[in-house]
Amino acid sequence: SAALELIRGTVEEVVAERGGGKLSLGLLAALWxxxxxxxxxxxxxxxxxxVTETRPWWYQRLAALGFTLLFGLQVAVGLTGIFYGETIGAWLAGKLDLGDYFPLVWAVTSSLALVLFVVVTFDLLYNLAPYVDGYAWRWASPGAVFGxxxxxxxxxxxxxxxxxFDSYGRTYGSLGTVIVLLLWFHLTGAALLFGAEVNSEILKAERDSLEG
Known part of the structure:
Protein backbone atom coordinates (compact mmCIF):
# COMPACT_ATOMS: atom_id res chain seq x y z
CA SER A 1 0.00 0.00 0.00
CA ALA A 2 1.03 3.63 -0.28
CA ALA A 3 1.55 4.04 3.46
CA LEU A 4 3.73 0.96 3.71
CA GLU A 5 5.80 2.13 0.76
CA LEU A 6 6.19 5.52 2.46
CA ILE A 7 7.51 3.81 5.59
CA ARG A 8 9.87 1.67 3.54
CA GLY A 9 11.14 4.75 1.72
CA THR A 10 11.67 6.62 4.97
CA VAL A 11 13.61 3.71 6.48
CA GLU A 12 15.82 3.43 3.40
CA GLU A 13 16.41 7.19 3.39
CA VAL A 14 17.55 7.12 7.02
CA VAL A 15 19.83 4.14 6.37
CA ALA A 16 21.37 5.84 3.32
CA GLU A 17 21.83 9.19 5.11
CA ARG A 18 25.41 10.43 4.89
CA GLY A 19 25.18 13.51 7.12
CA GLY A 20 26.42 11.75 10.23
CA GLY A 21 26.48 14.81 12.48
CA LYS A 22 22.98 15.94 11.59
CA LEU A 23 21.67 12.39 11.86
CA SER A 24 23.25 11.91 15.30
CA LEU A 25 21.77 15.17 16.62
CA GLY A 26 18.40 14.25 15.18
CA LEU A 27 18.50 10.82 16.80
CA LEU A 28 19.46 12.30 20.17
CA ALA A 29 16.61 14.81 19.97
CA ALA A 30 14.18 12.07 18.96
CA LEU A 31 15.43 9.85 21.81
CA TRP A 32 14.86 12.58 24.39
CA VAL A 51 1.26 1.71 42.94
CA THR A 52 2.63 5.19 43.60
CA GLU A 53 5.91 6.24 42.00
CA THR A 54 8.47 7.16 44.68
CA ARG A 55 11.71 6.74 42.75
CA PRO A 56 13.74 9.95 42.16
CA TRP A 57 13.07 11.91 39.00
CA TRP A 58 16.53 11.24 37.56
CA TYR A 59 16.01 7.50 37.94
CA GLN A 60 12.65 7.78 36.20
CA ARG A 61 14.22 9.71 33.29
CA LEU A 62 17.11 7.24 32.94
CA ALA A 63 14.66 4.34 33.03
CA ALA A 64 12.54 6.05 30.37
CA LEU A 65 15.61 6.55 28.17
CA GLY A 66 16.60 2.91 28.59
CA PHE A 67 13.14 1.64 27.71
CA THR A 68 13.02 4.02 24.76
CA LEU A 69 16.15 2.35 23.40
CA LEU A 70 14.49 -1.02 23.97
CA PHE A 71 11.42 0.16 22.06
CA GLY A 72 13.67 1.44 19.30
CA LEU A 73 15.27 -1.99 19.02
CA GLN A 74 11.82 -3.60 18.89
CA VAL A 75 10.73 -1.22 16.13
CA ALA A 76 13.96 -1.82 14.18
CA VAL A 77 13.57 -5.59 14.42
CA GLY A 78 9.88 -5.38 13.53
CA LEU A 79 10.37 -3.13 10.51
CA THR A 80 13.28 -5.25 9.29
CA GLY A 81 11.15 -8.37 9.50
CA ILE A 82 8.18 -6.73 7.78
CA PHE A 83 10.03 -5.12 4.89
CA TYR A 84 13.12 -7.24 4.39
CA GLY A 85 12.35 -10.65 5.94
CA GLU A 86 11.51 -12.33 2.64
CA THR A 87 14.47 -10.70 0.91
CA ILE A 88 16.88 -11.90 3.61
CA GLY A 89 15.45 -15.44 3.44
CA ALA A 90 15.75 -15.58 -0.35
CA TRP A 91 19.30 -14.22 -0.21
CA LEU A 92 20.37 -16.82 2.36
CA ALA A 93 18.74 -19.61 0.34
CA GLY A 94 20.61 -18.60 -2.80
CA LYS A 95 23.90 -17.79 -1.10
CA LEU A 96 24.11 -21.00 0.92
CA ASP A 97 22.21 -23.24 -1.53
CA LEU A 98 19.65 -24.20 1.12
CA GLY A 99 16.94 -25.39 -1.23
CA ASP A 100 13.55 -24.17 -2.39
CA TYR A 101 11.82 -24.77 0.95
CA PHE A 102 14.17 -22.63 3.02
CA PRO A 103 12.31 -19.33 2.40
CA LEU A 104 9.17 -20.91 3.90
CA VAL A 105 11.09 -22.29 6.87
CA TRP A 106 12.77 -18.91 7.29
CA ALA A 107 9.42 -17.09 7.23
CA VAL A 108 8.00 -19.33 9.96
CA THR A 109 11.06 -19.32 12.22
CA SER A 110 11.69 -15.57 11.85
CA SER A 111 8.03 -14.85 12.68
CA LEU A 112 8.23 -17.03 15.80
CA ALA A 113 11.50 -15.33 16.79
CA LEU A 114 9.86 -11.92 16.40
CA VAL A 115 6.93 -12.96 18.61
CA LEU A 116 9.34 -14.30 21.25
CA PHE A 117 11.32 -11.06 21.14
CA VAL A 118 8.17 -8.98 21.68
CA VAL A 119 7.07 -11.21 24.59
CA VAL A 120 10.49 -10.73 26.23
CA THR A 121 10.22 -6.96 25.65
CA PHE A 122 6.79 -6.84 27.30
CA ASP A 123 8.01 -8.90 30.27
CA LEU A 124 11.06 -6.67 30.73
CA LEU A 125 8.74 -3.67 30.99
CA TYR A 126 6.41 -5.44 33.42
CA ASN A 127 9.34 -6.58 35.57
CA LEU A 128 11.31 -3.32 35.63
CA ALA A 129 9.14 -0.33 34.74
CA PRO A 130 6.41 -0.18 37.43
CA TYR A 131 7.42 0.39 41.05
CA VAL A 132 5.87 -2.76 42.52
CA ASP A 133 7.29 -3.82 45.89
CA GLY A 134 8.01 -7.53 46.10
CA TYR A 135 7.07 -8.25 42.49
CA ALA A 136 8.61 -11.59 41.47
CA TRP A 137 10.24 -11.72 38.07
CA ARG A 138 8.09 -13.53 35.54
CA TRP A 139 8.92 -14.65 32.02
CA ALA A 140 6.27 -15.46 29.42
CA SER A 141 3.78 -14.11 31.96
CA PRO A 142 0.05 -14.36 31.20
CA GLY A 143 -0.09 -10.59 30.82
CA ALA A 144 2.74 -10.57 28.28
CA VAL A 145 1.16 -13.39 26.27
CA PHE A 146 -2.22 -11.64 26.38
CA GLY A 147 -0.73 -8.25 25.50
CA PHE A 165 -8.22 0.84 2.54
CA ASP A 166 -5.24 3.13 2.98
CA SER A 167 -5.81 6.84 2.42
CA TYR A 168 -2.86 8.26 4.40
CA GLY A 169 -0.40 8.25 1.52
CA ARG A 170 -2.81 9.82 -0.95
CA THR A 171 -4.05 12.46 1.49
CA TYR A 172 -0.98 13.40 3.53
CA GLY A 173 2.00 12.34 1.40
CA SER A 174 5.19 11.88 3.43
CA LEU A 175 3.37 12.96 6.59
CA GLY A 176 1.41 9.72 6.25
CA THR A 177 4.53 7.86 7.43
CA VAL A 178 4.45 9.71 10.74
CA ILE A 179 0.70 9.20 11.16
CA VAL A 180 0.91 5.47 10.49
CA LEU A 181 3.82 4.95 12.89
CA LEU A 182 2.14 7.00 15.64
CA LEU A 183 -1.01 4.91 15.32
CA TRP A 184 1.06 1.74 15.51
CA PHE A 185 2.85 3.05 18.63
CA HIS A 186 -0.55 3.82 20.16
CA LEU A 187 -1.70 0.24 19.51
CA THR A 188 1.51 -1.08 21.07
CA GLY A 189 1.06 1.06 24.19
CA ALA A 190 -2.56 -0.05 24.56
CA ALA A 191 -1.55 -3.71 24.27
CA LEU A 192 1.12 -3.18 26.95
CA LEU A 193 -1.38 -1.66 29.36
CA PHE A 194 -3.95 -4.41 28.77
CA GLY A 195 -1.30 -7.01 29.56
CA ALA A 196 -0.26 -5.09 32.67
CA GLU A 197 -3.86 -5.17 33.92
CA VAL A 198 -3.88 -8.96 33.55
CA ASN A 199 -0.65 -9.35 35.53
CA SER A 200 -1.91 -6.88 38.13
CA GLU A 201 -5.09 -8.89 38.72
CA ILE A 202 -3.08 -12.11 38.99
CA LEU A 203 -0.75 -10.45 41.52
CA LYS A 204 -3.72 -9.23 43.58
CA ALA A 205 -5.26 -12.72 43.56
CA GLU A 206 -1.96 -14.26 44.71
CA ARG A 207 -1.61 -11.76 47.56
CA ASP A 208 -5.23 -12.25 48.62
CA SER A 209 -4.74 -16.03 48.72
CA LEU A 210 -1.62 -15.64 50.88
CA GLU A 211 -3.35 -13.24 53.26
CA GLY A 212 -6.40 -15.48 53.41
Whole structure:
Protein backbone atom coordinates (compact mmCIF):
# COMPACT_ATOMS: atom_id res chain seq x y z
CA SER A 1 0.00 0.00 0.00
CA ALA A 2 1.03 3.63 -0.28
CA ALA A 3 1.55 4.04 3.46
CA LEU A 4 3.73 0.96 3.71
CA GLU A 5 5.80 2.13 0.76
CA LEU A 6 6.19 5.52 2.46
CA ILE A 7 7.51 3.81 5.59
CA ARG A 8 9.87 1.67 3.54
CA GLY A 9 11.14 4.75 1.72
CA THR A 10 11.67 6.62 4.97
CA VAL A 11 13.61 3.71 6.48
CA GLU A 12 15.82 3.43 3.40
CA GLU A 13 16.41 7.19 3.39
CA VAL A 14 17.55 7.12 7.02
CA VAL A 15 19.83 4.14 6.37
CA ALA A 16 21.37 5.84 3.32
CA GLU A 17 21.83 9.19 5.11
CA ARG A 18 25.41 10.43 4.89
CA GLY A 19 25.18 13.51 7.12
CA GLY A 20 26.42 11.75 10.23
CA GLY A 21 26.48 14.81 12.48
CA LYS A 22 22.98 15.94 11.59
CA LEU A 23 21.67 12.39 11.86
CA SER A 24 23.25 11.91 15.30
CA LEU A 25 21.77 15.17 16.62
CA GLY A 26 18.40 14.25 15.18
CA LEU A 27 18.50 10.82 16.80
CA LEU A 28 19.46 12.30 20.17
CA ALA A 29 16.61 14.81 19.97
CA ALA A 30 14.18 12.07 18.96
CA LEU A 31 15.43 9.85 21.81
CA TRP A 32 14.86 12.58 24.39
CA UNK A 33 11.41 13.45 23.05
CA UNK A 34 10.38 9.80 22.79
CA UNK A 35 11.50 9.13 26.36
CA UNK A 36 8.81 11.56 27.55
CA UNK A 37 6.19 9.35 25.94
CA UNK A 38 7.75 6.26 27.51
CA UNK A 39 7.75 8.02 30.90
CA UNK A 40 4.00 8.51 30.48
CA UNK A 41 3.68 4.80 29.66
CA UNK A 42 5.56 3.93 32.86
CA UNK A 43 3.10 6.07 34.81
CA UNK A 44 0.32 4.12 33.12
CA UNK A 45 1.92 0.84 34.21
CA UNK A 46 2.14 2.16 37.79
CA UNK A 47 -1.57 2.93 37.60
CA UNK A 48 -2.32 -0.54 36.24
CA UNK A 49 -0.49 -2.09 39.22
CA UNK A 50 -2.08 0.40 41.66
CA VAL A 51 1.26 1.71 42.94
CA THR A 52 2.63 5.19 43.60
CA GLU A 53 5.91 6.24 42.00
CA THR A 54 8.47 7.16 44.68
CA ARG A 55 11.71 6.74 42.75
CA PRO A 56 13.74 9.95 42.16
CA TRP A 57 13.07 11.91 39.00
CA TRP A 58 16.53 11.24 37.56
CA TYR A 59 16.01 7.50 37.94
CA GLN A 60 12.65 7.78 36.20
CA ARG A 61 14.22 9.71 33.29
CA LEU A 62 17.11 7.24 32.94
CA ALA A 63 14.66 4.34 33.03
CA ALA A 64 12.54 6.05 30.37
CA LEU A 65 15.61 6.55 28.17
CA GLY A 66 16.60 2.91 28.59
CA PHE A 67 13.14 1.64 27.71
CA THR A 68 13.02 4.02 24.76
CA LEU A 69 16.15 2.35 23.40
CA LEU A 70 14.49 -1.02 23.97
CA PHE A 71 11.42 0.16 22.06
CA GLY A 72 13.67 1.44 19.30
CA LEU A 73 15.27 -1.99 19.02
CA GLN A 74 11.82 -3.60 18.89
CA VAL A 75 10.73 -1.22 16.13
CA ALA A 76 13.96 -1.82 14.18
CA VAL A 77 13.57 -5.59 14.42
CA GLY A 78 9.88 -5.38 13.53
CA LEU A 79 10.37 -3.13 10.51
CA THR A 80 13.28 -5.25 9.29
CA GLY A 81 11.15 -8.37 9.50
CA ILE A 82 8.18 -6.73 7.78
CA PHE A 83 10.03 -5.12 4.89
CA TYR A 84 13.12 -7.24 4.39
CA GLY A 85 12.35 -10.65 5.94
CA GLU A 86 11.51 -12.33 2.64
CA THR A 87 14.47 -10.70 0.91
CA ILE A 88 16.88 -11.90 3.61
CA GLY A 89 15.45 -15.44 3.44
CA ALA A 90 15.75 -15.58 -0.35
CA TRP A 91 19.30 -14.22 -0.21
CA LEU A 92 20.37 -16.82 2.36
CA ALA A 93 18.74 -19.61 0.34
CA GLY A 94 20.61 -18.60 -2.80
CA LYS A 95 23.90 -17.79 -1.10
CA LEU A 96 24.11 -21.00 0.92
CA ASP A 97 22.21 -23.24 -1.53
CA LEU A 98 19.65 -24.20 1.12
CA GLY A 99 16.94 -25.39 -1.23
CA ASP A 100 13.55 -24.17 -2.39
CA TYR A 101 11.82 -24.77 0.95
CA PHE A 102 14.17 -22.63 3.02
CA PRO A 103 12.31 -19.33 2.40
CA LEU A 104 9.17 -20.91 3.90
CA VAL A 105 11.09 -22.29 6.87
CA TRP A 106 12.77 -18.91 7.29
CA ALA A 107 9.42 -17.09 7.23
CA VAL A 108 8.00 -19.33 9.96
CA THR A 109 11.06 -19.32 12.22
CA SER A 110 11.69 -15.57 11.85
CA SER A 111 8.03 -14.85 12.68
CA LEU A 112 8.23 -17.03 15.80
CA ALA A 113 11.50 -15.33 16.79
CA LEU A 114 9.86 -11.92 16.40
CA VAL A 115 6.93 -12.96 18.61
CA LEU A 116 9.34 -14.30 21.25
CA PHE A 117 11.32 -11.06 21.14
CA VAL A 118 8.17 -8.98 21.68
CA VAL A 119 7.07 -11.21 24.59
CA VAL A 120 10.49 -10.73 26.23
CA THR A 121 10.22 -6.96 25.65
CA PHE A 122 6.79 -6.84 27.30
CA ASP A 123 8.01 -8.90 30.27
CA LEU A 124 11.06 -6.67 30.73
CA LEU A 125 8.74 -3.67 30.99
CA TYR A 126 6.41 -5.44 33.42
CA ASN A 127 9.34 -6.58 35.57
CA LEU A 128 11.31 -3.32 35.63
CA ALA A 129 9.14 -0.33 34.74
CA PRO A 130 6.41 -0.18 37.43
CA TYR A 131 7.42 0.39 41.05
CA VAL A 132 5.87 -2.76 42.52
CA ASP A 133 7.29 -3.82 45.89
CA GLY A 134 8.01 -7.53 46.10
CA TYR A 135 7.07 -8.25 42.49
CA ALA A 136 8.61 -11.59 41.47
CA TRP A 137 10.24 -11.72 38.07
CA ARG A 138 8.09 -13.53 35.54
CA TRP A 139 8.92 -14.65 32.02
CA ALA A 140 6.27 -15.46 29.42
CA SER A 141 3.78 -14.11 31.96
CA PRO A 142 0.05 -14.36 31.20
CA GLY A 143 -0.09 -10.59 30.82
CA ALA A 144 2.74 -10.57 28.28
CA VAL A 145 1.16 -13.39 26.27
CA PHE A 146 -2.22 -11.64 26.38
CA GLY A 147 -0.73 -8.25 25.50
CA UNK A 148 1.32 -9.64 22.61
CA UNK A 149 -1.76 -11.48 21.31
CA UNK A 150 -3.64 -8.17 21.23
CA UNK A 151 -0.63 -6.49 19.61
CA UNK A 152 -0.39 -9.16 16.91
CA UNK A 153 -4.12 -9.02 16.17
CA UNK A 154 -4.12 -5.21 16.08
CA UNK A 155 -0.97 -5.09 13.93
CA UNK A 156 -2.40 -7.66 11.51
CA UNK A 157 -5.70 -5.81 11.26
CA UNK A 158 -3.88 -2.52 10.81
CA UNK A 159 -1.74 -4.07 8.08
CA UNK A 160 -4.86 -5.30 6.27
CA UNK A 161 -6.36 -1.82 6.50
CA UNK A 162 -3.24 -0.23 5.06
CA UNK A 163 -3.12 -2.80 2.26
CA UNK A 164 -6.75 -2.39 1.17
CA PHE A 165 -8.22 0.84 2.54
CA ASP A 166 -5.24 3.13 2.98
CA SER A 167 -5.81 6.84 2.42
CA TYR A 168 -2.86 8.26 4.40
CA GLY A 169 -0.40 8.25 1.52
CA ARG A 170 -2.81 9.82 -0.95
CA THR A 171 -4.05 12.46 1.49
CA TYR A 172 -0.98 13.40 3.53
CA GLY A 173 2.00 12.34 1.40
CA SER A 174 5.19 11.88 3.43
CA LEU A 175 3.37 12.96 6.59
CA GLY A 176 1.41 9.72 6.25
CA THR A 177 4.53 7.86 7.43
CA VAL A 178 4.45 9.71 10.74
CA ILE A 179 0.70 9.20 11.16
CA VAL A 180 0.91 5.47 10.49
CA LEU A 181 3.82 4.95 12.89
CA LEU A 182 2.14 7.00 15.64
CA LEU A 183 -1.01 4.91 15.32
CA TRP A 184 1.06 1.74 15.51
CA PHE A 185 2.85 3.05 18.63
CA HIS A 186 -0.55 3.82 20.16
CA LEU A 187 -1.70 0.24 19.51
CA THR A 188 1.51 -1.08 21.07
CA GLY A 189 1.06 1.06 24.19
CA ALA A 190 -2.56 -0.05 24.56
CA ALA A 191 -1.55 -3.71 24.27
CA LEU A 192 1.12 -3.18 26.95
CA LEU A 193 -1.38 -1.66 29.36
CA PHE A 194 -3.95 -4.41 28.77
CA GLY A 195 -1.30 -7.01 29.56
CA ALA A 196 -0.26 -5.09 32.67
CA GLU A 197 -3.86 -5.17 33.92
CA VAL A 198 -3.88 -8.96 33.55
CA ASN A 199 -0.65 -9.35 35.53
CA SER A 200 -1.91 -6.88 38.13
CA GLU A 201 -5.09 -8.89 38.72
CA ILE A 202 -3.08 -12.11 38.99
CA LEU A 203 -0.75 -10.45 41.52
CA LYS A 204 -3.72 -9.23 43.58
CA ALA A 205 -5.26 -12.72 43.56
CA GLU A 206 -1.96 -14.26 44.71
CA ARG A 207 -1.61 -11.76 47.56
CA ASP A 208 -5.23 -12.25 48.62
CA SER A 209 -4.74 -16.03 48.72
CA LEU A 210 -1.62 -15.64 50.88
CA GLU A 211 -3.35 -13.24 53.26
CA GLY A 212 -6.40 -15.48 53.41
Missing amino acids: ASSSGVAALIRGLNTAFD VSIWLAASFGFRLYLDH
